[in-house]
Structure formats: C-alpha cells, structure tokens
Amino acid sequence: xxxxxxxxxxxxxxxxxxxxxxxxxxxxxxxxxxxxxxxxxxxxxxxxxxxxxxxxxxxxxxxxxxxxxxxxxxxxxxxxxxxxxxxxxxxxxxxxxxxxxxxxxxxxxxxxxxxxxxxxxxxxxxxxxxxxxxxxxxxxxxxxxxxxxxxxxxxxxxxxxxxxxxxxxxxxxxxxxxxxxxxxxxxxxxxxxxxxxxxxxxxxxxxxxxxxxxxxxxxxxxxxxxxxxxxxxxxxxxxxxxxxxxxxxxxxxxxxxxxxxxxxxxxxxxxxxxxxxxxxxxxxxxxxxxxxxxxxxxxxxxxxxxxxxxxxxxxxxxxxxxxx
Numbered sequence: 001x002x003x004x005x006x007x008x009x010x011x012x013x014x015x016x017x018x019x020x021x022x023x024x025x026x027x028x029x030x031x032x033x034x035x036x037x038x039x040x041x042x043x044x045x046x047x048x049x050x051x052x053x054x055x056x057x058x059x060x061x062x063x064x065x066x067x068x069x070x071x072x073x074x075x076x077x078x079x080x081x082x083x084x085x086x087x088x089x090x091x092x093x094x095x096x097x098x099x100x101x102x103x104x105x106x107x108x109x110x111x112x113x114x115x116x117x118x119x120x121x122x123x124x125x126x127x128x129x130x131x132x133x134x135x136x137x138x139x140x141x142x143x144x145x146x147x148x149x150x151x152x153x154x155x156x157x158x159x160x161x162x163x164x165x166x167x168x169x170x171x172x173x174x175x176x177x178x179x180x181x182x183x184x185x186x187x188x189x190x191x192x193x194x195x196x197x198x199x200x201x202x203x204x205x206x207x208x209x210x211x212x213x214x215x216x217x218x219x220x221x222x223x224x225x226x227x228x229x230x231x232x233x234x235x236x237x238x239x240x241x242x243x244x245x246x247x248x249x250x251x252x253x254x255x256x257x258x259x260x261x262x263x264x265x266x267x268x269x270x271x272x273x274x275x276x277x278x279x280x281x282x283x284x285x286x287x288x289x290x291x292x293x294x295x296x297x298x299x300x301x302x303x304x305x306x307x308x309x310x311x312x313x314x315x316x317x318x319x320x321x322x323x324x
Contacts, residue, residue, distance in 0.1 A: 007127045008145040014109055014125060015047065018083035022103060024054040025088045026095040030247070031063065031199065035161025036088040036113070036135040038068040042154040043143065045071075054078065056099045060244035065198045066160060067153035075099035082107040087123060089135040089161075091116040091294065113138055118285070118294040133173035136161030140181045155188035160195055167251070168200075171298060207248075209239035214249050214264075221317050222324060224258035228313050231266040250275045261287075261320050265304075265312050272304040272312045282323050290319050 015021070023040050025033040037053055044051035045068070055072040076099070085107035087093070091114060093101050104110060112123035115138055117130035132138045136158045143150060150158075162182055166174050169182070186192075203211075210231065217230040231246050239245075246266055254262035254277040261282050264275040274291050276284040277299050284300035293302020304312045 001131075002127065002129050004127070004129070004141060005145055007125070008142045010125050011111060011113075011127065011142065012146050014084055014111060015044070015049065018049065018109070020050045020052075020080065020082050021084045021086065022052050022054050022078075022082040022107060023086045023088065024090075024096055024100050024104070026090045027057050027097045028243070029057055029059055029063065031164025032134045032136055032161040033089045034059065034063045034066055034069075035157045035159075035164070036139050038066045039136065039139055039154045039157035039161070040086060040088060040113075041068045041071050042151070042157065043148060046151065046154070047148075052078070052082075054100050054103055056097050058243065060242070060247070061204065062199050062202055062244075063160070065194060066157055068157070075103060078103060084109045084111065085123075086111045086113065088113050088139070089116075090114060091118045092120040093122045113142070116295065131173075133171060133175075133178055134162050134165035136165065137178060137181055140185070144184075150185075150188050152188045152190065155185040156190050156195065159185045159190050160199065163195065164199060173296070173298075203248075204245070206239050206241045207245040210235060210241040210245050211249055211252065213239055214246075215252075218253065219313070220258075222321060224256075225260045225324060226263065226317060226320050227253045227256060227259045227261070228263040228265065228317065229253055230309055230313075231264065232309070233267050233269075250277045253277075254279055260324070263313075263316055263320070265309055265316070267307060267309060270307065272307060272309065274302040274304055274312070274316065276300045276302075282320070286323050287316065287319050291316070 025037050041051045041053050053072040085104050110123035112126045114128045115132040115135050119128045129138050140158050213235045214229045214231050219228050250262045250264035260279050262277045266273040278284050283297050288300035288302040291302035
C-alpha cells in the first residue's frame with residue numbers, strides 16, 4: 001500500500017515550486033488518459049499555474065466534450081523547458097511517444113501518476129497504485145488528500161476516466177472506495193447524460209462498419225473459449241474509420257457468452273497490434289508479456305513485430321491455450 005498522504009504532499013510541494021507545468025499521457029488516448037489529463041490541467045489552472053497539455057495524437061470524437069482540451073499543444077509548438085512535467089496513466093515514458101519523451105527528459109522535475117502494475121517508476125516522484133482501477137481514481141484521492149476543492153469540469157473529467165476504465169463499474173478491480181469516489185464527484189453537478197451520450201451512445205457509422213467487418217473475421221478456438229478477430233488496413237480504408245474506431249471491438253468479442261479470452265489483431269504498416277480482454281480467470285498479462293506487452297489481468301496489449309496475421313493468430317492462440 002502506497003503512502004498517499006506523504007506522496008501527495010510531495011506533489012503539492014513540486015506544484016507550489018513550479019510555474020510552467022506540462023501534463024501528458026500515453027499515445028492512443030482513452031477515457032482514463034484524457035480524463036486524468038484534463039482533470040489535472042483544470043486543477044493546475046485553478047491553482048494559478050501555467051499548465052500545458054502536451055498532445056501528440058488525435059482525440060477520439062467521443063471524448064471531445066471533455067473540458068480543458070483547449071490547453072492542448074503539439075510538441076513541435078513547444079520550445080521551452082518546463083519546471084515540472086506530470087505524466088498520467090503511462091506505465092513508462094516510451095508510451096508517451098518519442099516527441100513527448102524528449103520534453104519529459106528536459107523538464108526540471110518529473111512526476112508519474114498511474115495505476116498499471118507494470119509501471120517502471122520512471123519519474124522523480126512516482127505515485128503508482130496498481131490496486132486502483134483507474135488513474136482518475138488515484139488522482140481523485142490525491143485531490144481529496146490535499147483538500148483541494150474540485151469544480152464541475154474537474155469532476156466530469158475524473159468521472160469519465162473512472163467510468164471508462166472500470167467498464168462502467170463492472171470490472172473486478174472495482175471496490176467500495178470506487179463507488180464512494182464516484183458518489184463524491186456527483187456533488188459537483190456532473191451532467192451524467194452528457195457523459196453517457198458522448199462516450200457510450202455516439203458510435204459513428206464508420207466505427208459501426210469497422211465493427212461489422214471485424215466480426216466477419218471472427219474465429220473460435222478451444223470450445224469457443226478463445227475468439228480472435230482481425231482489423232486489417234483494408235478494413236480501415238473501406239470503412240473510412242479513424243484510428244480510435246477500433247476501440248471497443250475486443251470488448252464486444254469478450255462479451256460473447258462462451259468466450260473467456262478475446263483477441264484483436266490490428267494490422268499496421270510494420271507490425272501487428274495486439275489487444276486482449278479476458279472475462280473470469282485468464283491473466284492477459286501472461287499472454288501479452290510474450291508479445292512485447294503488458295497491462296492488466298483482464299486487459300492487456302502488445303506488439304508483434306511482423307505483419308503476417310495468420311502467423312500472429314496461431315502464435316497468440318498457442319500461448320493463450322497454455323494459460324487456459
């Protein structure tokens with residue numbers, strides 16, 4: 001168990017000593033990524049700091065409603081060193097991408113706030129709680145520990161990350177404290193309909209077409225306990241999908257009643273991206289670790305360093321069968 005009071009106090013001291021502060025997260029933004037970043041930017045602005053959200057990626061349409069995105073700036077627009085760099089929801093500095101990593105390395109002080117058990121503790125100050133279901137939960141607890149008053153925007157960001165990274169509060173990582181935090185966030189008049197419609201009820205036609213194409217590729221193994229789907233470059237082109245439109249496909253496959261492990265293989269120019277989701281007992285990290293990856297017990301990812309989808313399928317299924 002981390003000493004959150006002591007670590008939070010160290011964070012507050014670093015913030016107090018700093019004027020120009022960079023905030024960033026990993027590539028391929030998701031709800032916890034964007035929720036924690038925009039919440040932190042909102043709090044820093046509230047504290048009178050010059051906060052910049054360093055963004056080297058495209059924000060998915062479903063999260064463009066989040067507050068404080070106007071403070072985002074591309075790395076190529078930044079030519080100054082920061083007093084403090086706060087990395088959120090990134091298990092290591094490489095996950096932020098080379099351009100942001102350079103800014104991280106030139107910052108005077110660095111902070112790492114995360115919940116991944118594979119976190120490498122890469123900053124000067126590391127606040128990592130791998131028992132927490134979301135980085136937004138860790139951040140909410142930090143703000144509470146420091147008696148920092150939230151506002152509607154900060155609470156909305158925190159709730160969005162908490163909701164998405166817990167699978168709408170369905171995952172086994174959820175505990176009683178998770179619901180207490182969510183309840184406290186509602187004290188700030190969150191518009192739950194705004195979050196629900198944007199995040200869960202606004203799937204584009206392009207994303208729907210991509211889902212249909214992926215599901216047409218599904219294959220089952222081990223008495224339907226393992227299901228594999230492909231997203232090819234051709235699928236992306238023909239459905240006119242954006243990069244983030246592949247999000248949610250692997251969860252859709254996992255929700256098939258017989259499936260314990262869902263596998264998504266996404267074809268890239270020089271590699272295959274692997275996404276894994278399990279339901280009850282298979283540890284996804286034990287599969288992902290064989291393919292240059294990691295993550296959580298029920299949700300992990302990795303990279304396969306070739307572009308042969310059939311070979312990738314066979315290799316992943318073989319490793320997964322050893323874990324069943």
